[in-house]
Amino acid sequence: MEFLEPLLLWGGLAVVIPVGIHFWHQKRGKVIGWAATQWLTEKNQQQHRGLRLENLPLLILRCLLVLLLALLLSQPMLTWLNAKPAGQKIHLVLPNPFLVDNFRFELDDALRKGEKVYWIVPTTEPTTALTQLPAQQPANPLLVQASINQLREQGTLKQNDTLYLYLVNNAQYRDIPYIHVPAHFLVHAVIDSGSRPVQRYLVASDNGNVFVNAAGQLTNSPTMPSRLRFSTQPVHTGPIAVLLDYRNKAEQQTVAAALQALADVYKIDLTINLNRIPDKPYQWVLTDRLITTPVPQTLYVVSGGNQAPILPTPNIRYIDETLTPQTTELVANGQLPEWLGELLVTQFGLQPATTPLSRVQWNDLFIRSDSSLKGSETTEANTTEQSYLVLLFVMVLGIERWLALRTNA
Incomplete structure (x- = not known):
């Protein structure tokens, strides 16, 4: 469970207020003898030492009201109710020899585990071995976006999957504002030190x-x-x-x-x-x-x-x-x-065209395309949880009022 306003949970400490009021109203005044005192049994005349808890259900309800109010104000989100099952891992790789050699261990391990590996080419080809690379494609960000879109349209890439991108970092990615990824993703990028910019x-x-x-x-x-x-x-x-x-x-x-x-x-x-x-x-x-x-x-x-x-x-x-x-x-x-x-x-064209992006620019380039959808789903789920808590608060308040009027406490 997560809370949008976790500091307001400290309001739960106010539960001591109804407890203090309860004991305050239990204080007895000075005992004054009267004519009918002799008719009281010895048991009722015995002095009780210490604190006594009277109307215990009413006290519990009032404490529960304070705790529910603090919980409501902290705006809880039951994220485990919205959790989706883990999806598959998909690897999308630019067929660049330097890039493949740099991440050969990760890619070989993915193939051994049976995870899907695709080349970033116009047809987005799957592969089962890294021994023979397809014709090397230029590091075109539009081709990267097209390959991601193809995986999504084919139904290969789903929202609960994780996409691993293997790319060569250069300034061609400055030409577009974003690359949209409709799933969880992790980007592996290298700068080809063997080809310095001209x-x-x-x-x-x-x-x-x-x-x-x-x-x-x-x-x-x-x-x-x-x-x-x-x-x-x-x-x-x-x-x-x-x-x-x-x-x-x-x-x-x-x-x-x-x-x-x-x-x-x-x-x-x-x-x-x-x-x-x-x-x-x-x-x-x-x-x-x-x-x-x-x-x-x-x-x-x-x-x-x-x-x-x-x-x-x-x-x-x-x-x-x-x-x-x-x-x-x-x-x-x-x-x-x-x-x-x-x-x-x-x-x-005096500005070098292949200057790589900085780490901050590279991280800001990729965004989740379903971020707005996820936000609306989270807001809707949070609203539902708040409604249930409000209903529970009203029910407890009604029971507390009914019990208080019945016992005159």
Whole structure:
């Protein structure tokens, strides 16, 4: 049994109150002899020493009322009534050699016990041996969710089962908010140390390298840190062509100044055009006009409150405000160059895509999909138990009142 308000159980100590009142009312006054005293038998004239318990059933009922009231206020939950029988153990494994080798003991033990083991593949295949792995699948979180859904739809995975997930931890899981598991689960995750993330970089105008360092900051350095593994070729060399196509000249001057500040800090060679040059490819277009035919390789930043389409285009970023000090805090607080730097990192993919999640992020990623259902069932069961306790309290109170009136106590 569990209690929602266990501290209120201390109210049960108030049971001493009816006991004290009971003995107080039993106190006798001074004995005064009267004429008919001689007719009393010697037995009734004997003095009784110590405390005597009179109307014992009434005293028990009153103590029981106090205990029931304390129990009601503590809101008990009889969890053993709602307990379900233990289900089976199911293991869902990503067919990654490093992952399988790392948890081979656990998986071999599961197969010996006859527990079900499935591969995370498009068809969610069962297996009885770990000697031959299916074709390795990329660590795609959508594939993990699809495999879980398949087990549930097939009736293999039930609410009282326990699902053991074996996954490789990387940043692809950042792309989704949650992975829903309709059962009890335990996640085993490893970071494949044999494949360090590949870091992309740009070549700056001073021949330095522009990349995101281990602290997650954009930096320019002539040397590459040895603890990071960089790509063999820079993602871009030479000037970055930028087009500022604004009808609002104040906004155009503000954005141009922010781009210049970004170029000065990181020595990035930005070629800024205020008018479009025909047939010239642009890596970056910042405008307050609606984009109708975007070029896939170009990043567009559209400001001024242009309505974003229902199906957004990945390479178009919309911002509601006009980029001037009077219209947005982003400019007024001097954060526009930093924001443009984040867009630069996104445009050229400078942020490592395979950075693993932290322990807290990894634990928060998986949730029970039936949590709301379980909560409602628990609330309903708790309400039923409270109703029974209230009914018992009323019945005991009625019996106590009837007995008290009958005995005039």
